[in-house]
Amino acid sequence: MKKVLAFAAAAFVALVCAAPASAQLRVDVTQGNIQPLPIAIPDFLGGPQGAQISGVVRADLERSGLFKPLDSKSFIEPIKDIAAAPNFANWRAINAQALVTGQAVAQPDGRLRVDFRLWDVLSGGSAMLEKQFSSAPDNWRQIAHMISDAIYQRVTGEQGYFNTRIVFISETGPALARKKRLALMDEDGANPQFLTNGSYLVLTPRFDPTSNLIAYMSYVSGKPRVYLFDWQMGRQELLGNFPNMTFSPRFSPDGNKMVMSLEQGGNSDIYVMDLRTRSSTRLTTDPAIDTSPSFSPDGRQIAFESDRGGSQQVYVMNADGSNQRRISFGGGKNGTPVWSPRGDLIAFTKQAGGRFDVGVMHADGSGERLITDGWEDEGPTWSPNGRVLMFTRTFQGGRGSQIWSVDITGRNERRVMTPGNASDPAWSRLLQ
Amino acid sequence: MSRNTVDTRSRLAPAQATVRDDYIIFAVIGALGLHAILIVAMLVTFASKLDIVDQTPMVPVDLVTIGPKTNVMAMAKPVKAPPKDVPSPPVKSAMQAPAPTPPSKAEPEPPKPTPPKPDETLKELLAPSPQAAKPKPPEKAKTLSQDQQMAALINKLAAPPAPPKNVKTGPRDIKGIGAQNAMEAELSAALASKIMQCWSPPVGAPKAEELVVEFDLFLNQDGSVARVPQLTADYKEAASRDPYTRAAADAAMRAIYDCAPYKLPADRYSSWKEINPFHFDPRAMMGQ
Numbered sequence: 001m002k003k004v005l006a007f008a009a010a011a012f013v014a015l016v017c018a019a020p021a022s023a024q025l026r027v028d029v030t031q032g033n034i035q036p037l038p039i040a041i042p043d044f045l046g047g048p049q050g051a052q053i054s055g056v057v058r059a060d061l062e063r064s065g066l067f068k069p070l071d072s073k074s075f076i077e078p079i080k081d082i083a084a085a086p087n088f089a090n091w092r093a094i095n096a097q098a099l100v101t102g103q104a105v106a107q108p109d110g111r112l113r114v115d116f117r118l119w120d121v122l123s124g125g126s127a128m129l130e131k132q133f134s135s136a137p138d139n140w141r142q143i144a145h146m147i148s149d150a151i152y153q154r155v156t157g158e159q160g161y162f163n164t165r166i167v168f169i170s171e172t173g174p175a176l177a178r179k180k181r182l183a184l185m186d187e188d189g190a191n192p193q194f195l196t197n198g199s200y201l202v203l204t205p206r207f208d209p210t211s212n213l214i215a216y217m218s219y220v221s222g223k224p225r226v227y228l229f230d231w232q233m234g235r236q237e238l239l240g241n242f243p244n245m246t247f248s249p250r251f252s253p254d255g256n257k258m259v260m261s262l263e264q265g266g267n268s269d270i271y272v273m274d275l276r277t278r279s280s281t282r283l284t285t286d287p288a289i290d291t292s293p294s295f296s297p298d299g300r301q302i303a304f305e306s307d308r309g310g311s312q313q314v315y316v317m318n319a320d321g322s323n324q325r326r327i328s329f330g331g332g333k334n335g336t337p338v339w340s341p342r343g344d345l346i347a348f349t350k351q352a353g354g355r356f357d358v359g360v361m362h363a364d365g366s367g368e369r370l371i372t373d374g375w376e377d378e379g380p381t382w383s384p385n386g387r388v389l390m391f392t393r394t395f396q397g398g399r400g401s402q403i404w405s406v407d408i409t410g411r412n413e414r415r416v417m418t419p420g421n422a423s424d425p426a427w428s429r430l431l432q
Numbered sequence: 433m434s435r436n437t438v439d440t441r442s443r444l445a446p447a448q449a450t451v452r453d454d455y456i457i458f459a460v461i462g463a464l465g466l467h468a469i470l471i472v473a474m475l476v477t478f479a480s481k482l483d484i485v486d487q488t489p490m491v492p493v494d495l496v497t498i499g500p501k502t503n504v505m506a507m508a509k510p511v512k513a514p515p516k517d518v519p520s521p522p523v524k525s526a527m528q529a530p531a532p533t534p535p536s537k538a539e540p541e542p543p544k545p546t547p548p549k550p551d552e553t554l555k556e557l558l559a560p561s562p563q564a565a566k567p568k569p570p571e572k573a574k575t576l577s578q579d580q581q582m583a584a585l586i587n588k589l590a591a592p593p594a595p596p597k598n599v600k601t602g603p604r605d606i607k608g609i610g611a612q613n614a615m616e617a618e619l620s621a622a623l624a625s626k627i628m629q630c631w632s633p634p635v636g637a638p639k640a641e642e643l644v645v646e647f648d649l650f651l652n653q654d655g656s657v658a659r660v661p662q663l664t665a666d667y668k669e670a671a672s673r674d675p676y677t678r679a680a681a682d683a684a685m686r687a688i689y690d691c692a693p694y695k696l697p698a699d700r701y702s703s704w705k706e707i708n709p710f711h712f713d714p715r716a717m718m719g720q
Contacts, residue, residue, distance in 0.1 A: 024708040025616055027623045030716040032631035032687075066636075097686050120682070122689035123660060128682075156634055157679030342638050387636055409636050 036068040037155060040096040042079045043072070044116070046104030049140055053104055053114060056144035057151070059188065060162040064152065064388075065412030070096055082117060088124040096121050098128075100151060104140070112137040116147050118154060129154045141190060142431075149430065161383040162187055165428040166390065167205045167214050167231075168403060170194060171421040175398060182216060184231060187427075189417035195231055204424055208251045211428035215239065215249040215258060226260050240273055240280060252295045259283070259293035259302060270304055272319070283321035294346075295319070296339045296363070303327075303337035303346050303363075314348050316363070327365030336379055339363070342386035345408065349378040358391045360408060371410040379423070384430045390416060392423040619704050623694060631687035633714040634679050641718040643680035645671070646709040647688065653701050655693035661685060664709055684712040 041058045044050035061067035077090035082101040091099050102116030111134050118129040131150055133143045142163060149160025170183040170192075179198035182205055185191055195214075196202055203224075205216040214229045226239045226246040240246065242262055249260040256275055261268045262282075270293045273280040284290040288308035295302055303316050306326075314328035314337045328334040332352025339346055345360045356376040361368040376394040383389070387408060393415075394401040400421035406413040416425070634640060645667045650658040663671055663681055671678040688710065696704050 024706045025620055025623075025704050026709055026711065027620045027627075027707050028711045028713065029624050029627050029631055029684075029687075030713050031628045032633050032714065032717060033629050034635060035632045037632070037686075097690065120686075122686050125660070153675070155679060155682070157637060157674075157676035344638055386638070407636060 036066055037098060038068045038070055038096050039098040039100065040070045040075060040091055040094065040121075041100045042075055044102035044104055044114070045079065045082065046114075049112070049137070050102070050104040050114075053140055053144040053147070054100070054102060056141055056188070057100065057148045060145060060148035061151065063188065063414070065407055066152070066156060070094060082115060086119060088119070088121050091119075091121040098155070100147075102147070106137070107134070110137070111135060112140060112143070114140075114143050114147065116150075118151055141186065145187070158387060159385040159430060161385050161388060161427075161430060163431045164384060165207075165211065165431070166403070166416070166425050167195075167207060167428070168418065168425040169202060169205065169423045170419065171400060171423060172198070182214070182229070183419075183422070185418065192419045195229065204248055206250050206426045207428045209253060209255040209429060211431065213251075213255075214426075215251065215260075217247045217249070226258075240278060248291050248293065250294050253297050253299045259295065261291040261293070270302070270321075281321075283317065284324065290315075292336045294338045297341050297343045301339075301363075303339055305335035305337060312351070314346065314361075314365070327363075328361065328368070329365060330359075330361070330368040334359075338380055338382060340382050340386040341384055345386070347380035347382065347389055349380065358389060358406070360389075369410070371408065372404070372406055372413065374404075377404070379425075381425050381427045383427055390425045390427060392425070394423075615700065616703055619696065619700065622696070623704070623707070626694060627687050627691045630691040631684065631712065633683050633712065633717065634676065635714065635717060637676045637679070639676075641715045643676055644711070644713045644715075645677065645681045645684050646711045647684065648706070648708040649688060649710045650706050651692075651694060651696075651704060653698060655696055657689060657692050661688055661710065680712070680714075684710075687712075 039061065041054050041061075044054040058069040062069050074094045076093060077087055079086065079101050082103050086099060086101065088099075097120075099119040099121050100116060101119070102114060104112060104114045107113050113132060113134045115132040116130075117127040120128050129150060131147070133146055135143055145163035148162040152158075152160035152162070164187045165184055166187060167182065167184050170181045171178050172181075173179045180201050180203070181198040182195040182202045184193050184195055196218075201219040203217045205214050207214060212230060212232055214231055215226060216229065217224055218227045220227070220236075221238075224245045224247055225242070226249045227236050228239050229236045239249070239258065239260075243264075245263040247261050247263070247268075249258055251258055252272075257272050258275055259270060259272045262271050267287055268289050268291055269282055269284045269286070270290050271280045271282050283293075283302070284304070284306070286306065286308045288306050289312075290304055290306045290308070293302050293304040300319050301316055302319055303314060305312055306315050307313070308315075309326060312333040312335045313326050314334045315324055315326050317324040327346075328348065330350070332350050334348050334350050336349045337346050338348070340360075344362065346363055347358060347360050350357050350359050350370060355374075356378045357370045357374065358372040358377045358380045359368060359370040371389070372391065372393075374393045375396045377391050378394075380389045380391045388405055389408065390403055390405045392401050393404045401423040403416040403418055403422045403425045404413060405416050416422075634643060637643060646664045647661040648664055649661045652658045662668070667677070667681065671681045694704075
């Protein structure tokens, strides 16, 4: 009996001691350290054009705030052949976590072909991404932006926004005789061009979903009206023959409709126009000022601003004008709502305490937070992936206005370079 | 100006010397007296203490480090979200409040009465982690680092709370796992504390709080990654169809490699050879 008991005790002790040895350890990580991804982007092979392309890619990714391109002076290994796998230890040694290699080659038909690969330095192995683009040599900047977009999408999981354009109002001259011209540029400020000559005032430009048409308000005929401008063909047409002022236009997501404000006898209401039939429907009938309409990305709702409750606030209604309800209750005056392409957030301008700031809130009005910190920040526009906002910033003291961008987290606020002062930006869709 | 100063010093010098001599004599006598009192006091005090020790039976006690280590597992969802704009204590959210666990009666007595020393390797691993330190008091919110400001901003993003779609949740009344002893909990906390310095999840993604991933990780004895970490089955499937989950998995994978090699006690290699699940959950960073 004693032997049995001794054996049982020994077995129990053995089991207790052995159990931890075979157990798997569980680790729960619930806090992180938000940092941009250190990425090495050596000059692409292929001479000066290769170096130019990689330079634009570096600038794009750095501007996003999510990547930290490493200084090329720290590189140990020269890239001589993009088909060969790099020696990852050489890139780990400089703390790179990702590596981009590429080359630009002029094809016999005169086109430019650019190949690139994205490598995960830490785990090594095969390339995370491998692509090639081919186009006319003059389009090398666009190819570079497309490479940036591909890298951004692979690393973050969301669509990029570098191969896009910005339409804005360029402002030149003294404050009392300021010349405002419709202008267009790449997302990084390159290739700026003026679309109007400044002989008449233009305001609130907006891209259509194809980014070929621009709707804007113009005083070209002496009366403020909404016009459609085909910027590639250079054609302009008046939108609707309304007796009074029309302003604040914005396209529906499918591009078939346009919402805008129409002023009559001091009262402005929101109308929607079918761009195919040019028939219009009144959506608001309130005696207050209703303006700045913006469709939700599914086209089923419209956010707008109204002072019907005594002060300017953000409202939402169904696309047919029904179920109008206020959603902003965060204090101050709130206006210029713009629905995110993702559909989850509405950007707006808050006026409180003598300041104007850009903020975001959920589509039901909850979770309001301000993401800019300036004296007068207003008029937000979304990047096509819903991750970044551009807005107009005016400094105290009359130094003119500038265009700035900010991540929706409130991080990475930086100026968008424009030729001279600029305001009222609108972001195009992602170009192909 | 400088000359006058020298003259004044020379006139006062003899008087100062006399006074200094008197002070020295008093000081020496005083010091000797105080030392004598001190020695007598120590002898008397220690003697009585030693008597007490002799009369008290010795009780063997296991000393364990109190702090972020516990065998209480984190619950699937924090019971209470931290107040907005105030950085939450990271380790506490990783491991829920350590309720004192009574020693199990079935557990055998420790074989040696001498208390084990705190593990220096683990202490070293825990030490450099700034996140493992005590949370800053709320009144210092203005001096938060950029990342803490980021976390505070992210907190404001908080969507209406909904359980993440790919998170395994357990019964709320389960507070711990019996098989996991305190030392394993200590290892787990040390690893979590280390890796949080390297983990940069995609917080700007839509519904970023739902981007939870889990790995099965094998480590070599030197703490390096033995083989490419594998997503556990559920998360592998999610990453294959959702680019955001794939990006989250990539970010976690980078953290695993970036923080390696892990300095862990070699004599307990069997305890940390395989980490499964290595669970990355950004909800606490999003105020969820």
